[in-house]
Amino acid sequence: MGKRNYSLIGPDARRAVETGLASAEWYHTDVPRKEMKALMKRSDGPAIRDTIVWLGSMAALAGVAVWLWPSAWSIPFFLAYGVLYGSAGDSRWHECGHGTAFKTRWMNDAVYQIASFFMMRNPVTWRWSHARHHTDTIIVGRDPEIAVMRPPDLLRLILNFFGIIDLWHATIDMLRNAAGVVSAEEKTFIPEQEQPKVVRIARIWLAIYAATAATAVYTGSILPFLLIGGPRLYGAWHHVMTGLLQHGGLADNVTDHRLNSRTVYMNPISRFIYWNMNYHVEHHMFPMVPYHALPRLHELIKHDLPAPNTSILDGYREMIPAFLRQLRYEDYFIKRALPPTAKPYRAEFHEVAPQAAAAAAE
Protein backbone atom coordinates (compact mmCIF):
# COMPACT_ATOMS: atom_id res chain seq x y z
CA MET A 1 0.00 0.00 0.00
CA GLY A 2 1.32 3.46 -0.80
CA LYS A 3 1.26 6.35 1.59
CA ARG A 4 -2.03 6.48 3.43
CA ASN A 5 -4.36 9.41 2.86
CA TYR A 6 -6.65 9.84 5.85
CA SER A 7 -8.83 12.53 4.31
CA LEU A 8 -12.49 11.57 4.31
CA ILE A 9 -12.81 13.01 0.82
CA GLY A 10 -9.50 11.75 -0.57
CA PRO A 11 -8.37 8.83 -2.74
CA ASP A 12 -8.31 6.25 0.08
CA ALA A 13 -11.89 7.15 0.93
CA ARG A 14 -12.92 6.47 -2.65
CA ARG A 15 -10.90 3.25 -2.74
CA ALA A 16 -12.52 2.00 0.47
CA VAL A 17 -15.93 2.41 -1.13
CA GLU A 18 -14.84 0.78 -4.40
CA THR A 19 -13.29 -2.25 -2.69
CA GLY A 20 -16.20 -2.81 -0.32
CA LEU A 21 -14.25 -1.92 2.82
CA ALA A 22 -16.72 0.86 3.57
CA SER A 23 -19.90 -0.17 5.38
CA ALA A 24 -18.76 -3.79 5.20
CA GLU A 25 -20.06 -6.83 7.07
CA TRP A 26 -17.91 -7.31 10.17
CA TYR A 27 -17.08 -10.45 12.09
CA HIS A 28 -19.15 -11.16 15.20
CA THR A 29 -18.67 -13.95 17.69
CA ASP A 30 -21.77 -16.08 17.99
CA VAL A 31 -23.68 -15.31 21.17
CA PRO A 32 -27.07 -16.92 21.79
CA ARG A 33 -29.89 -14.38 21.50
CA LYS A 34 -31.09 -15.02 25.04
CA GLU A 35 -27.68 -14.29 26.52
CA MET A 36 -27.17 -11.25 24.30
CA LYS A 37 -30.53 -9.85 25.37
CA ALA A 38 -29.51 -10.24 29.01
CA LEU A 39 -26.23 -8.45 28.31
CA MET A 40 -27.90 -5.63 26.38
CA LYS A 41 -30.50 -5.05 29.10
CA ARG A 42 -30.46 -1.45 30.26
CA SER A 43 -30.55 -0.20 33.82
CA ASP A 44 -30.08 3.17 35.47
CA GLY A 45 -28.52 1.96 38.72
CA PRO A 46 -24.83 1.56 37.82
CA ALA A 47 -24.62 4.78 35.82
CA ILE A 48 -26.51 6.84 38.44
CA ARG A 49 -24.12 5.54 41.11
CA ASP A 50 -21.06 6.26 38.96
CA THR A 51 -22.32 9.70 37.93
CA ILE A 52 -22.94 10.71 41.53
CA VAL A 53 -19.42 9.58 42.41
CA TRP A 54 -17.99 11.32 39.32
CA LEU A 55 -19.69 14.71 39.58
CA GLY A 56 -19.74 14.63 43.40
CA SER A 57 -15.98 14.02 43.48
CA MET A 58 -15.44 16.81 40.97
CA ALA A 59 -17.46 19.24 43.08
CA ALA A 60 -15.62 18.27 46.26
CA LEU A 61 -12.17 18.41 44.65
CA ALA A 62 -12.92 21.75 42.99
CA GLY A 63 -14.20 23.13 46.29
CA VAL A 64 -11.04 22.16 48.16
CA ALA A 65 -8.81 23.33 45.29
CA VAL A 66 -10.47 26.75 45.19
CA TRP A 67 -10.32 26.99 48.99
CA LEU A 68 -6.55 26.27 48.96
CA TRP A 69 -5.87 28.49 45.93
CA PRO A 70 -3.31 30.01 45.28
CA SER A 71 -1.34 27.75 47.61
CA ALA A 72 0.65 24.92 45.99
CA TRP A 73 -1.42 22.58 48.16
CA SER A 74 -4.26 23.14 45.72
CA ILE A 75 -2.31 21.45 42.89
CA PRO A 76 -3.07 17.79 43.70
CA PHE A 77 -6.75 18.62 44.05
CA PHE A 78 -6.76 20.39 40.69
CA LEU A 79 -4.91 17.44 39.11
CA ALA A 80 -7.48 14.96 40.40
CA TYR A 81 -10.34 17.27 39.37
CA GLY A 82 -8.73 17.61 35.95
CA VAL A 83 -8.61 13.87 35.34
CA LEU A 84 -12.29 13.56 36.19
CA TYR A 85 -13.06 16.48 33.85
CA GLY A 86 -10.68 15.88 30.95
CA SER A 87 -10.47 12.06 31.03
CA ALA A 88 -13.54 10.61 32.75
CA GLY A 89 -15.47 13.09 30.60
CA ASP A 90 -14.22 11.22 27.54
CA SER A 91 -15.68 7.87 28.58
CA ARG A 92 -18.97 9.45 29.71
CA TRP A 93 -19.21 11.25 26.37
CA HIS A 94 -18.61 7.94 24.66
CA GLU A 95 -20.99 5.72 26.58
CA CYS A 96 -23.82 8.25 26.72
CA GLY A 97 -23.32 8.94 23.02
CA HIS A 98 -24.11 5.30 22.42
CA GLY A 99 -27.15 5.72 24.65
CA THR A 100 -26.31 2.61 26.63
CA ALA A 101 -25.10 3.98 29.96
CA PHE A 102 -28.54 4.70 31.40
CA LYS A 103 -31.90 3.12 30.72
CA THR A 104 -33.60 6.52 30.96
CA ARG A 105 -33.05 8.50 27.80
CA TRP A 106 -32.89 11.98 29.31
CA MET A 107 -30.20 10.88 31.72
CA ASN A 108 -28.06 9.66 28.81
CA ASP A 109 -28.66 12.91 26.98
CA ALA A 110 -27.92 15.13 29.98
CA VAL A 111 -24.63 13.42 30.82
CA TYR A 112 -23.75 13.35 27.10
CA GLN A 113 -24.14 17.14 26.88
CA ILE A 114 -22.09 17.74 30.04
CA ALA A 115 -19.31 15.37 28.98
CA SER A 116 -19.27 16.77 25.43
CA PHE A 117 -18.71 20.23 26.87
CA PHE A 118 -15.92 19.00 29.13
CA MET A 119 -14.20 17.30 26.18
CA MET A 120 -14.88 20.21 23.77
CA ARG A 121 -16.49 17.81 21.30
CA ASN A 122 -19.52 19.19 19.55
CA PRO A 123 -22.19 16.67 20.64
CA VAL A 124 -23.83 16.63 17.22
CA THR A 125 -20.68 16.38 15.12
CA TRP A 126 -19.11 13.78 17.33
CA ARG A 127 -22.21 11.63 17.55
CA TRP A 128 -22.05 11.25 13.80
CA SER A 129 -18.29 10.86 13.62
CA HIS A 130 -18.46 8.12 16.22
CA ALA A 131 -21.17 6.32 14.27
CA ARG A 132 -18.79 6.32 11.30
CA HIS A 133 -15.98 5.06 13.58
CA HIS A 134 -18.15 2.07 14.41
CA THR A 135 -19.18 1.47 10.80
CA ASP A 136 -15.67 1.73 9.39
CA THR A 137 -13.35 1.14 12.31
CA ILE A 138 -9.76 2.03 11.30
CA ILE A 139 -10.63 1.99 7.62
CA VAL A 140 -8.30 4.56 6.07
CA GLY A 141 -10.22 7.44 4.50
CA ARG A 142 -13.47 6.47 6.21
CA ASP A 143 -12.88 6.49 9.96
CA PRO A 144 -12.71 10.09 11.25
CA GLU A 145 -11.49 8.98 14.70
CA ILE A 146 -8.18 7.28 13.94
CA ALA A 147 -6.03 8.43 16.84
CA VAL A 148 -2.70 7.22 15.47
CA MET A 149 -2.25 7.59 11.75
CA ARG A 150 0.67 6.01 9.90
CA PRO A 151 3.44 6.87 10.07
CA PRO A 152 2.76 7.91 13.67
CA ASP A 153 3.31 11.55 14.56
CA LEU A 154 4.95 10.96 17.92
CA LEU A 155 5.25 14.65 18.79
CA ARG A 156 1.54 15.04 18.23
CA LEU A 157 0.84 12.04 20.46
CA ILE A 158 3.00 13.43 23.25
CA LEU A 159 1.43 16.89 23.00
CA ASN A 160 -1.99 15.32 23.18
CA PHE A 161 -1.24 13.81 26.58
CA PHE A 162 -1.68 17.44 27.60
CA GLY A 163 -4.62 17.96 25.26
CA ILE A 164 -2.73 20.56 23.24
CA ILE A 165 -3.51 19.37 19.71
CA ASP A 166 -7.08 18.43 20.61
CA LEU A 167 -7.71 21.81 22.24
CA TRP A 168 -6.30 23.65 19.24
CA HIS A 169 -8.51 21.78 16.78
CA ALA A 170 -11.53 21.91 19.08
CA THR A 171 -11.18 25.68 19.42
CA ILE A 172 -10.84 26.19 15.67
CA ASP A 173 -13.83 23.92 15.04
CA MET A 174 -15.93 25.70 17.67
CA LEU A 175 -15.13 29.14 16.26
CA ARG A 176 -15.77 27.97 12.69
CA ASN A 177 -19.04 26.28 13.62
CA ALA A 178 -20.10 29.30 15.70
CA ALA A 179 -19.52 31.44 12.59
CA GLY A 180 -22.05 29.19 10.85
CA VAL A 181 -19.57 27.15 8.80
CA VAL A 182 -19.82 23.34 8.63
CA SER A 183 -16.75 21.93 6.86
CA ALA A 184 -16.77 19.74 3.74
CA GLU A 185 -15.49 16.78 5.77
CA GLU A 186 -18.15 17.26 8.47
CA LYS A 187 -20.76 17.28 5.74
CA THR A 188 -19.67 13.76 4.70
CA PHE A 189 -21.05 12.28 7.91
CA ILE A 190 -23.50 14.83 9.38
CA PRO A 191 -26.92 14.84 7.69
CA GLU A 192 -28.04 18.22 6.41
CA GLN A 193 -30.95 18.52 8.85
CA GLU A 194 -28.55 18.04 11.79
CA GLN A 195 -26.07 20.71 10.71
CA PRO A 196 -27.91 23.72 12.25
CA LYS A 197 -27.63 21.99 15.63
CA VAL A 198 -23.84 21.93 15.24
CA VAL A 199 -23.83 25.71 14.85
CA ARG A 200 -26.23 26.32 17.74
CA ILE A 201 -24.19 24.25 20.22
CA ALA A 202 -20.95 25.96 19.12
CA ARG A 203 -22.49 29.37 19.80
CA ILE A 204 -23.68 28.34 23.28
CA TRP A 205 -20.23 27.03 24.15
CA LEU A 206 -18.53 30.12 22.81
CA ALA A 207 -20.74 32.20 25.09
CA ILE A 208 -19.74 30.04 28.10
CA TYR A 209 -16.03 30.40 27.33
CA ALA A 210 -16.46 34.13 26.76
CA ALA A 211 -18.10 34.41 30.18
CA THR A 212 -15.25 32.39 31.71
CA ALA A 213 -12.71 34.71 30.07
CA ALA A 214 -14.59 37.78 31.24
CA THR A 215 -14.64 36.43 34.81
CA ALA A 216 -10.90 35.73 34.62
CA VAL A 217 -10.20 39.27 33.43
CA TYR A 218 -12.55 40.83 35.99
CA THR A 219 -11.04 38.90 38.89
CA GLY A 220 -7.49 39.12 37.54
CA SER A 221 -7.08 35.38 38.10
CA ILE A 222 -6.67 32.24 35.96
CA LEU A 223 -8.81 30.37 38.45
CA PRO A 224 -11.92 30.33 36.19
CA PHE A 225 -9.88 28.61 33.47
CA LEU A 226 -8.47 26.09 35.93
CA LEU A 227 -12.06 25.02 36.53
CA ILE A 228 -13.54 25.42 33.02
CA GLY A 229 -11.64 24.51 29.86
CA GLY A 230 -8.21 24.21 31.45
CA PRO A 231 -8.79 20.65 32.73
CA ARG A 232 -9.18 19.62 29.08
CA LEU A 233 -5.42 20.21 28.98
CA TYR A 234 -4.04 19.24 32.36
CA GLY A 235 -6.47 16.37 32.93
CA ALA A 236 -6.37 14.78 29.48
CA TRP A 237 -3.48 12.43 30.04
CA HIS A 238 -5.47 9.46 31.33
CA HIS A 239 -7.93 9.35 28.45
CA VAL A 240 -5.08 9.64 25.94
CA MET A 241 -3.11 6.94 27.76
CA THR A 242 -6.04 4.51 27.64
CA GLY A 243 -7.39 5.71 24.30
CA LEU A 244 -4.19 5.06 22.37
CA LEU A 245 -4.40 1.43 23.44
CA GLN A 246 -7.76 0.99 21.73
CA HIS A 247 -6.35 0.48 18.25
CA GLY A 248 -2.74 1.69 18.35
CA GLY A 249 -0.27 -0.34 16.29
CA LEU A 250 -2.88 -2.84 15.15
CA ALA A 251 -4.15 -3.63 11.65
CA ASP A 252 -6.01 -1.13 9.51
CA ASN A 253 -8.39 -1.89 6.64
CA VAL A 254 -9.61 -5.17 8.12
CA THR A 255 -13.21 -6.02 8.94
CA ASP A 256 -12.64 -7.91 12.17
CA HIS A 257 -12.43 -6.02 15.46
CA ARG A 258 -10.32 -8.81 16.93
CA LEU A 259 -7.51 -7.69 14.65
CA ASN A 260 -7.78 -3.91 14.91
CA SER A 261 -8.86 -3.39 18.52
CA ARG A 262 -7.25 -4.18 21.85
CA THR A 263 -8.69 -5.41 25.13
CA VAL A 264 -6.50 -4.57 28.12
CA TYR A 265 -6.95 -5.62 31.73
CA MET A 266 -6.73 -2.52 33.93
CA ASN A 267 -6.75 -1.46 37.55
CA PRO A 268 -10.15 -0.52 39.08
CA ILE A 269 -9.45 3.22 39.19
CA SER A 270 -8.60 3.37 35.50
CA ARG A 271 -11.63 1.25 34.74
CA PHE A 272 -13.84 3.71 36.63
CA ILE A 273 -12.35 6.66 34.76
CA TYR A 274 -12.53 4.75 31.47
CA TRP A 275 -15.93 3.15 32.16
CA ASN A 276 -14.75 -0.32 31.15
CA MET A 277 -13.76 0.69 27.62
CA ASN A 278 -10.65 -1.39 28.21
CA TYR A 279 -12.87 -4.19 26.89
CA HIS A 280 -12.56 -2.59 23.53
CA VAL A 281 -12.85 -5.57 21.19
CA GLU A 282 -16.03 -6.52 22.98
CA HIS A 283 -17.38 -2.97 22.78
CA HIS A 284 -16.79 -2.69 19.06
CA MET A 285 -18.21 -6.10 18.31
CA PHE A 286 -21.35 -5.46 20.38
CA PRO A 287 -21.83 -1.71 20.92
CA MET A 288 -25.31 -2.31 22.35
CA VAL A 289 -23.85 -3.84 25.51
CA PRO A 290 -23.63 -1.24 28.32
CA TYR A 291 -20.27 -0.54 29.93
CA HIS A 292 -21.24 -2.29 33.16
CA ALA A 293 -21.95 -5.56 31.31
CA LEU A 294 -18.71 -5.65 29.32
CA PRO A 295 -16.82 -7.77 31.87
CA ARG A 296 -19.58 -10.39 31.58
CA LEU A 297 -19.46 -10.20 27.78
CA HIS A 298 -15.69 -10.60 27.91
CA GLU A 299 -16.02 -13.80 29.94
CA LEU A 300 -18.57 -15.13 27.46
CA ILE A 301 -16.61 -14.57 24.24
CA LYS A 302 -12.96 -14.49 25.26
CA HIS A 303 -12.44 -17.96 23.77
CA ASP A 304 -12.91 -16.33 20.36
CA LEU A 305 -10.71 -13.28 20.95
CA PRO A 306 -6.97 -12.64 21.05
CA ALA A 307 -5.46 -12.85 24.51
CA PRO A 308 -5.94 -9.47 26.25
CA ASN A 309 -2.98 -7.37 27.25
CA THR A 310 -2.46 -7.94 30.94
CA SER A 311 -1.96 -4.29 31.96
CA ILE A 312 -1.62 -0.76 30.61
CA LEU A 313 2.16 -1.19 30.80
CA ASP A 314 1.94 -4.48 28.90
CA GLY A 315 -0.10 -2.74 26.20
CA TYR A 316 2.47 0.03 25.84
CA ARG A 317 5.31 -2.49 25.71
CA GLU A 318 3.59 -3.97 22.70
CA MET A 319 2.44 -0.72 21.08
CA ILE A 320 5.45 1.61 21.35
CA PRO A 321 7.86 -0.64 19.38
CA ALA A 322 5.17 -0.93 16.68
CA PHE A 323 4.90 2.87 16.46
CA LEU A 324 8.68 3.17 16.16
CA ARG A 325 8.77 0.55 13.44
CA GLN A 326 5.93 2.27 11.57
CA LEU A 327 8.08 5.41 11.41
CA ARG A 328 10.34 3.55 8.98
CA TYR A 329 7.83 1.18 7.43
CA GLU A 330 4.27 2.37 7.74
CA ASP A 331 2.74 -0.88 6.53
CA TYR A 332 3.94 -2.67 9.65
CA PHE A 333 1.32 -3.65 12.22
CA ILE A 334 0.91 -5.97 15.18
CA LYS A 335 -0.74 -9.12 13.95
CA ARG A 336 -3.08 -10.37 16.65
CA ALA A 337 -2.99 -14.12 17.24
CA LEU A 338 -6.40 -15.70 17.57
CA PRO A 339 -6.76 -18.59 20.02
CA PRO A 340 -7.05 -22.12 18.59
CA THR A 341 -10.73 -22.16 19.53
CA ALA A 342 -11.48 -18.96 17.61
CA LYS A 343 -13.13 -18.74 14.23
CA PRO A 344 -10.36 -17.63 11.87
CA TYR A 345 -10.39 -14.36 10.03
CA ARG A 346 -11.18 -14.73 6.33
CA ALA A 347 -7.71 -15.22 4.92
CA GLU A 348 -8.82 -14.44 1.38
CA PHE A 349 -9.50 -10.90 2.51
CA HIS A 350 -5.77 -10.29 2.84
CA GLU A 351 -5.45 -10.83 -0.89
CA VAL A 352 -7.32 -7.57 -1.42
CA ALA A 353 -5.63 -5.75 1.45
CA PRO A 354 -2.06 -5.39 0.21
CA GLN A 355 -0.74 -3.57 3.27
CA ALA A 356 -1.89 -6.39 5.50
CA ALA A 357 -0.29 -8.98 3.28
CA ALA A 358 2.96 -7.04 3.14
CA ALA A 359 3.26 -6.79 6.90
CA ALA A 360 2.21 -10.38 7.46
CA ALA A 361 4.89 -11.51 5.02
CA GLU A 362 7.62 -9.81 7.03
Add this chain to the structure above:
Amino acid sequence: MARWVEACGVEDVDEEDLIRFDHEGRTYAIYRSPDDEFYATDGICTHEHAFLSDGLVMDYIIECPKHNGRFDYRTGEAKGAPVCVNLRTYPVKVEDGRVFIDLG
Protein backbone atom coordinates in the same frame (compact mmCIF):
# COMPACT_ATOMS: atom_id res chain seq x y z
CA MET B 1 -54.60 -4.83 -2.37
CA ALA B 2 -53.78 -6.91 0.70
CA ARG B 3 -51.29 -9.77 0.32
CA TRP B 4 -51.08 -11.60 3.62
CA VAL B 5 -47.97 -13.69 4.14
CA GLU B 6 -47.46 -16.06 7.03
CA ALA B 7 -44.37 -14.93 8.91
CA CYS B 8 -44.11 -17.06 12.06
CA GLY B 9 -45.94 -18.61 14.96
CA VAL B 10 -46.99 -16.56 17.96
CA GLU B 11 -44.66 -18.53 20.21
CA ASP B 12 -41.69 -17.90 17.95
CA VAL B 13 -41.39 -14.34 19.28
CA ASP B 14 -40.73 -13.66 22.94
CA GLU B 15 -42.60 -10.86 24.64
CA GLU B 16 -40.79 -7.51 24.21
CA ASP B 17 -38.60 -8.97 21.48
CA LEU B 18 -38.44 -9.45 17.72
CA ILE B 19 -37.40 -11.96 15.12
CA ARG B 20 -36.15 -11.69 11.58
CA PHE B 21 -38.35 -12.82 8.70
CA ASP B 22 -36.94 -13.16 5.17
CA HIS B 23 -39.31 -13.32 2.25
CA GLU B 24 -38.78 -12.95 -1.49
CA GLY B 25 -35.33 -11.43 -1.04
CA ARG B 26 -36.40 -8.87 1.55
CA THR B 27 -35.90 -8.85 5.29
CA TYR B 28 -38.64 -7.92 7.76
CA ALA B 29 -38.80 -7.69 11.54
CA ILE B 30 -41.71 -9.14 13.52
CA TYR B 31 -42.20 -7.67 17.00
CA ARG B 32 -44.14 -8.75 20.03
CA SER B 33 -44.81 -5.83 22.34
CA PRO B 34 -44.96 -5.94 26.17
CA ASP B 35 -48.78 -5.90 25.93
CA ASP B 36 -48.71 -8.91 23.60
CA GLU B 37 -49.47 -7.09 20.34
CA PHE B 38 -47.65 -7.96 17.13
CA TYR B 39 -46.07 -5.47 14.71
CA ALA B 40 -43.95 -5.66 11.57
CA THR B 41 -41.40 -3.36 9.96
CA ASP B 42 -38.63 -3.57 7.42
CA GLY B 43 -35.86 -5.62 8.95
CA ILE B 44 -32.88 -3.44 8.07
CA CYS B 45 -32.03 -0.10 9.67
CA THR B 46 -32.63 2.96 7.47
CA HIS B 47 -29.31 4.46 8.59
CA GLU B 48 -26.88 1.74 7.52
CA HIS B 49 -27.06 -1.94 6.74
CA ALA B 50 -27.77 -3.67 10.04
CA PHE B 51 -30.33 -6.32 10.90
CA LEU B 52 -32.73 -4.98 13.49
CA SER B 53 -33.34 -8.54 14.67
CA ASP B 54 -29.99 -8.31 16.48
CA GLY B 55 -31.17 -5.18 18.29
CA LEU B 56 -32.92 -4.51 21.55
CA VAL B 57 -36.64 -3.99 22.09
CA MET B 58 -37.51 -1.70 24.99
CA ASP B 59 -41.23 -1.09 25.37
CA TYR B 60 -42.20 0.16 21.89
CA ILE B 61 -38.70 1.06 20.76
CA ILE B 62 -36.36 -1.04 18.64
CA GLU B 63 -32.75 0.00 18.96
CA CYS B 64 -30.43 -0.85 16.09
CA PRO B 65 -27.48 -3.04 17.09
CA LYS B 66 -24.94 -1.10 15.04
CA HIS B 67 -25.27 2.54 16.06
CA ASN B 68 -28.08 2.45 18.61
CA GLY B 69 -30.49 4.28 16.31
CA ARG B 70 -34.01 4.08 17.72
CA PHE B 71 -37.40 3.60 16.06
CA ASP B 72 -40.93 3.30 17.37
CA TYR B 73 -41.78 -0.02 15.78
CA ARG B 74 -45.53 0.68 15.95
CA THR B 75 -45.25 3.65 13.60
CA GLY B 76 -41.73 3.28 12.20
CA GLU B 77 -40.88 6.78 13.41
CA ALA B 78 -37.15 7.51 13.70
CA LYS B 79 -36.58 8.73 17.25
CA GLY B 80 -33.24 10.50 16.87
CA ALA B 81 -29.64 10.41 15.67
CA PRO B 82 -28.14 8.58 13.98
CA VAL B 83 -31.40 7.54 12.33
CA CYS B 84 -33.30 10.20 10.40
CA VAL B 85 -35.44 8.17 7.99
CA ASN B 86 -38.54 6.38 9.25
CA LEU B 87 -38.86 2.63 9.06
CA ARG B 88 -41.56 1.19 6.85
CA THR B 89 -44.27 -0.66 8.77
CA TYR B 90 -46.69 -3.38 7.67
CA PRO B 91 -50.16 -4.41 8.89
CA VAL B 92 -50.18 -7.55 11.01
CA LYS B 93 -52.87 -10.04 11.95
CA VAL B 94 -52.82 -13.14 14.13
CA GLU B 95 -54.92 -16.17 13.21
CA ASP B 96 -54.84 -19.60 14.83
CA GLY B 97 -51.58 -18.86 16.57
CA ARG B 98 -49.85 -17.74 13.37
CA VAL B 99 -48.61 -14.22 12.57
CA PHE B 100 -49.34 -12.80 9.10
CA ILE B 101 -48.03 -9.55 7.60
CA ASP B 102 -49.57 -7.68 4.71
CA LEU B 103 -46.99 -7.12 1.97
CA GLY B 104 -49.55 -5.86 -0.49
